[in-house]
Amino acid sequence: MIPRKFEYFAPRSIKEATSLLKKFGPDAKILAGGxxxxxxxxxxxxxxxxxxxxxxxxxxxxxRASGGRLNIGALTRHAELERSKTVxxxxxxxxxxxxxxxxxQVRNMGTIGGSLSHSDPSGDxxxxxxxxxxxxxxxxxxxxxxxxxxxxxxxxxxxxxxxDEILTEISVPIPPARSGGAYMKLERNLGDFATAxxxxxxxxxxxxxxxxxxxxxxxxxxxxxxxxxxENVLVGHPLTPKTLEEAAAAAAEDAQPIPDPLRxxxxxxxxxxxxxxxxxxxxxxxxxxxxxx
Amino acid sequence: MAKKKRxxxxxxxxxxxxxxxxxxxxxxxxxxxxxxxxxxxxYLREVVGLTGTHVGCETTSCGACTIIYNGKSIKSxxxxxVQADGAELKTIEGLGEEGNLHPxxxxxxxxxxxxxxxxxxxxIMQTYWLLRENPTPTDEEIRQGLGGNxxxxxxxxxxxxxxxxxxxxxKK
Numbered sequence: 001m002i003p004r005k006f007e008y009f010a011p012r013s014i015k016e017a018t019s020l021l022k023k024f025g026p027d028a029k030i031l032a033g034g035x036x037x038x039x040x041x042x043x044x045x046x047x048x049x050x051x052x053x054x055x056x057x058x059x060x061x062x063x064r065a066s067g068g069r070l071n072i073g074a075l076t077r078h079a080e081l082e083r084s085k086t087v088x089x090x091x092x093x094x095x096x097x098x099x100x101x102x103x104x105q106v107r108n109m110g111t112i113g114g115s116l117s118h119s120d121p122s123g124d125x126x127x128x129x130x131x132x133x134x135x136x137x138x139x140x141x142x143x144x145x146x147x148x149x150x151x152x153x154x155x156x157x158x159x160x161x162x163x164d165e166i167l168t169e170i171s172v173p174i175p176p177a178r179s180g181g182a183y184m185k186l187e188r189n190l191g192d193f194a195t196a197x198x199x200x201x202x203x204x205x206x207x208x209x210x211x212x213x214x215x216x217x218x219x220x221x222x223x224x225x226x227x228x229x230x231e232n233v234l235v236g237h238p239l240t241p242k243t244l245e246e247a248a249a250a251a252a253e254d255a256q257p258i259p260d261p262l263r264x265x266x267x268x269x270x271x272x273x274x275x276x277x278x279x280x281x282x283x284x285x286x287x288x289x290x291x292x293x
Numbered sequence: 294m295a296k297k298k299r300x301x302x303x304x305x306x307x308x309x310x311x312x313x314x315x316x317x318x319x320x321x322x323x324x325x326x327x328x329x330x331x332x333x334x335x336y337l338r339e340v341v342g343l344t345g346t347h348v349g350c351e352t353t354s355c356g357a358c359t360i361i362y363n364g365k366s367i368k369s370x371x372x373x374x375v376q377a378d379g380a381e382l383k384t385i386e387g388l389g390e391e392g393n394l395h396p397x398x399x400x401x402x403x404x405x406x407x408x409x410x411x412x413x414x415x416x417i418m419q420t421y422w423l424l425r426e427n428p429t430p431t432d433e434e435i436r437q438g439l440g441g442n443x444x445x446x447x448x449x450x451x452x453x454x455x456x457x458x459x460x461x462x463x464k465k
Contacts, residue, residue, distance in 0.1 A: 001351040008312060008329035008375050031376075038371045039353055042332075051329065053376060079365070103441025105356060105419070108365040109372070190440035191354065 003041035010053045014060075014166060017052055018141040022164040024050045030166060031055070032075060032114030035106045054166065060113075065090055065174060072170045074113025082107060090174045092287065093181025093201055097128040100183065103191040113167045116152065119159040119223060122193040126153050126224025128183055129170060130216030131199040137169040144168075153223045179203040180287030184280040185218070186272050188263065194219040195263040196272040198227075198251065200280040202234065204288045210234045215247075215277065220255035220269050227254035230277060244281050251277035314378040318343065319387030327374045334358040336374035337384060345385035345414050349443070356442030359415040360384050366422035368441070385414035388421065397421055397459040406455030408446035416442050420456050429460060 011017040021028050029048035031037055032055070040046045054060065060075035063084050070091050072081070081087050082098035101107055101115075101124050115125045116136065129136075129149040136152050138145050141164050152160045152167075161167060175181070185197035197218035203211045213234040215227035230251035237243050257269035264272070311326040318341060325340055337343045337360070349357030351370050358369040361383035389395035394402065397420050407413045416439065423430060423438035430438060435456045436449075444452060 002332070003330045005310070005328070005330055007310065008373070010375075010378075034373075034376070035353060035371055038332075038373070041330075042351065051373075055376065103356070104423070104438055105359055105366050105368045105441045106353065109367050190437070 001042040004044065004047035006048060007050050008053065009050065010056045012056055014057060014139055014168065017054055017057060017166060018139060018164055020052050022141045026163045028052050033077065033110035035102065035110040036114065036118045036120065060168065063087060068174055069171050070174055072112060074167045074169060075111050078107035078110050078112065081112060091132065091172060093128055093132060093183060093199060097124050097183040097199065100124065100185045112170055116170065117159050117161060117167050119153055119157050121156055121221060121223045122219040123224065124183070124185065124194065124197060124218055127197060127199040127216030127218040129172065130224055130226050131181065131201040131214035132172040133214055134170055134172040136167055137171065138165050139168045140165045150226055156222045175201065176203055178205065178288050180284040182280045182283035182287065184276040184283070186276060196220050196269050196276060198273060198276040198280045200284040202284045202288055204239065204285065208238050210237060210239055215251060217251065217255055217273060220257040220273050222256065225254060225256065227251040227277065229254050239285055244278060247281060248274045248278035312375050314374055316377050316379065317381045319383060329373060329375050331374045332370055333372040333374045333377050334369040337369060343384050343386050347411055347414055349412065354443065355412065356419060357412050357415040359418045359442065361418060361422060366419050385417060388417065396462040400459035400462060401455040404451050404455040404458055406447065406452045412442060412444045416444065416452060420459060424460055424463060428464060
């Protein structure tokens with residue numbers, strides 16, 4: 001399986017990369033970890049004429065906690081997010097999400113920024129960053145802009161990136177005390193894309209009332225979706241079993257799956273969204289009570 | 294099928310768009326001109342002549358092409374050779390040799406961790422990375438750690454046994 005011919009560029013700075021992107025327009029594609037792009041090229045689903053390899057640009061791989069936020073360089077590998085103590089301690093949801101992406105070799109190469117830019121509705125990061133209400137920084141040849149992840153993920157394999165822009169940073173607020181998160185993924189086998197997955201991030205006050213809730217969904221719509229109805233069921237209410245059941249049912253309503261010949265019917269995916277939302281909320285609550293963020 | 298290997302002393306005809314790459318493979322430096330679309334696994338097998346790294350599914354699923362790239366295990370069918378310019382690689386050939394097997398290779402031998410052997414170089418390289426990350430893995434950690442490698446013969450039980458035996462031996 002050999003890709004079509006292409007011209008290869010390895011810029012040493014973001015400025016150089018964006019000027020190449022500006023010059024070549026839609027003919028160019030950015031190569032980050034390559035674990036999605038290279039299979040696409042080998043199967044000839046896509047054959048970009050120019051490949052801009054950003055792996056030689058210094059300063060795009062980092063995890064930094066500052067000013068109440070966790071800032072992550074777009075080229076940070078899934079494996080780094082999986083094993084980082086800072087991530088585990090501050091935003092456990094990211095750690096758990098990273099640990100179920102692809103397989104170990106894929107996690108050693110694949111990047112969070114590449115995954116989000118690819119905007120695969122089966123991508124795991126989108127749901128987690130939605131649940132955390134993350135923001136993304138995008139650099140163009142002249143302008144830098146910042147947007148909510150909800151606006152960045154536009155449609156299936158479509159992000160808000162213009163052809164001359166690069167995603168450079170992912171930033172999420174570090175959850176306060178009494179917060180908990182969980183990423184629950186149903187997969188046929190290790191390394192498969194999700195059949196359905198649910199990311200949950202909650203904060204509970206000392207009386208047991210939910211003060212904030214973020215829920216993101218994977219593989220049950222044209223893109224990673226925010227389960228807004230489910231969030232609204234939780235916020236402002238004590239987390240009784242009845243509330244949990246209602247929230248899980250609302251998450252299934254928020255899902256917009258289409259049948260997948262390999263991974264199940266729309267009905268099955270909706271039902272699994274309900275089951276995994278329920279389990280995710282329960283796990284997030286227990287972590288919020290246990291003090292783990 | 295297999296491309297003709299360039300014999301030394303005979304200059305390849307100039308081809309447009311070739312890029313120079315230099316990488317250290319199993320401690321030895323290699324410099325070649327490659328097409329950007331040449332996959333790293335094909336570079337290793339057909340240009341360098343190291344055929345121990347196998348090509349299985351070619352779709353990032355089976356792990357037969359697993360090598361160590363700058364200290365991390367990767368699937369060499371999912372990387373272009375040009376990306377590895379300046380990198381340090383380790384392949385199965387760099388681990389041990391006949392009569393002087395690496396403890397992981399010996400453990401697979403002793404525990405029947407292979408049958409046809411096609412997937413074995415990938416399993417061994419992934420085990421090499423896994424045991425450096427986690428020298429004393431549990432059964433579950435071994436299963437997770439080798440989750441990106443497929444074997445169609447063994448049923449995996451003996452592979453897990455082999456990894457445990459290797460871990461024990463390497464701790465000595």
